[in-house]
Amino acid sequence: MGGQNIKKDLSNCSAMLQELGQIVTKPVRIMIVCGTHTRAILRYNLRDFIPENLQLVSGPGCAVCVMPAGHVDAFVKVASQPDVITAACEDLIRVPGSHDSLASMKRKGAHVELISTPMEALKLAIDKPDKIVVYPAVGFEATAPSIAETILEAASLGIDNFCVIPSIRLLPPTLDTLMCDPELSLQGLLCSDHINSVIDSDAYAQLARKHHLACSIVGFELADILHGLINLVKQFNAGTTEVDMSNSTKFSSEESARAARLVSEVFFAVDTDWRGLGTVEESGFVIRDELSLYDATKRFKIRFSEGVEPCMCQCDKVIAGLKLPTDCPAFGMACTAQSPIGPCMISAEGVCASYFRYNMDSMKTTL
Numbered sequence: 573m574g575g576q577n578i579k580k581d582l583s584n585c586s587a588m589l590q591e592l593g594q595i596v597t598k599p600v601r602i603m604i605v606c607g608t609h610t611r612a613i614l615r616y617n618l619r620d621f622i623p624e625n626l627q628l629v630s631g632p633g634c635a636v637c638v639m640p641a642g643h644v645d646a647f648v649k650v651a652s653q654p655d656v657i658t659a660a661c662e663d664l665i666r667v668p669g670s671h672d673s674l675a676s677m678k679r680k681g682a683h684v685e686l687i688s689t690p691m692e693a694l695k696l697a698i699d700k701p702d703k704i705v706v707y708p709a710v711g712f713e714a715t716a717p718s719i720a721e722t723i724l725e726a727a728s729l730g731i732d733n734f735c736v737i738p739s740i741r742l743l744p745p746t747l748d749t750l751m752c753d754p755e756l757s758l759q760g761l762l763c764s765d766h767i768n769s770v771i772d773s774d775a776y777a778q779l780a781r782k783h784h785l786a787c788s789i790v791g792f793e794l795a796d797i798l799h800g801l802i803n804l805v806k807q808f809n810a811g812t813t814e815v816d817m818s819n820s821t822k823f824s825s826e827e828s829a830r831a832a833r834l835v836s837e838v839f840f841a842v843d844t845d846w847r848g849l850g851t852v853e854e855s856g857f858v859i860r861d862e863l864s865l866y867d868a869t870k871r872f873k874i875r876f877s878e879g880v881e882p883c884m885c886q887c888d889k890v891i892a893g894l895k896l897p898t899d900c901p902a903f904g905m906a907c908t909a910q911s912p913i914g915p916c917m918i919s920a921e922g923v924c925a926s927y928f929r930y931n932m933d934s935m936k937t938t939l
């Protein structure tokens with residue numbers, strides 16, 4: 573987005589910025605859960621336009637970043653098997669495991685294809701019947717319906733050379749764990765409306781009540797983000813702990829019900845490891861036994877190990893909102909967008925990548 577467009581958007585939102593300036597009367601800390609929201613806030617350099625008392629803390633909402641090295645090790649192990657094609661998105665193939673990434677395996681001769689959607693991986697399997705196409709499914713709950721749909725499509729077509737390594741994580745249980753950390757001391761959560769399609773707002777309503785938090789679920793435009801921040805500050809001032817969805821994308825009840833049905837037909841929740849956050853109860857999906865043909869962990873008999881994280885990297889603390897990228901000694905020195913070390917610099921949704929790309933000079937004490 574060019575400088576002119578940024579100025580125009582900021583000018584169009586000047587009344588909202590002014591309102592924010594008036595209603596922030598005491599310190600308030602808000603977690604920006606989603607990596608795309610963090611990137612937008614940095615792109616607009618919002619810190620220069622909002623009151624100092626409004627502190628924004630980045631959260632764990634980058635799916636590639638929160639995946640531990642041990643999961644990449646599993647992807648690498650499967651990619652090294654004969655007759656396997658690994659079909660993965662670009663961000664993912666660059667993330668390092670304990671020793672290798674999918675990109676380094678590709679350089680060593682493994683067959684790794686870049687794709688954007690799970691259906692593309694299934695199409696590859698149909699086109700290459702003499703190979704097994706493996707799709708490492710990395711994402712949050714919002715990605716689960718399309719992955720479930722692809723697995724069910726493979727089953728209905730009788731395709732047996734396609735399988736998935738499930739590495740899908742669920743944000744509400746992890747946010748619940750994070751909110752117990754007194755060091756964070758938050759008053760609000762700004763969440764993306766991606767979640768709308770599968771998780772009903774009850775999970776967030778429970779979270780808000782349990783931790784006395786305001787919660788706002790919004791889209792990705794500047795006006796959406798400002799709407800969310802204004803709502804959160806107003807809730808904080810009034811002492812309410814509600815989930816505001818008035819400015820989020822609306823999904824029909826049929827769409828939501830279909831998504832929920834697909835997910836429950838294919839997956840169930842289990843305790844899952846997160847980079848920097850440890851094992852969180854029922855925070856990830858695995859594939860049901862009835863569909864084990866499509867579960868690469870069973871087909872290739874792999875288990876997720878702990879893995880070794882890149883040395884020097886402090887992504888674990890950045891993900892938990894406990895450190896800024898600029899607190900990491902490698903930031904902008906050994907670790908840059910051109911030569912990234914950890915997933916938070918590798919992924920376009922990563923906080924370090926957003927910091928590096930936008931407004932490094934104006935970084936303050938939060939976001």
Ligand code: SF4
Nearest residue numbers: 886887900907914924
């Ligand atoms: S700057 Fe690089 S090394 Fe440091 S935490 Fe971020 S990704 Fe990891």
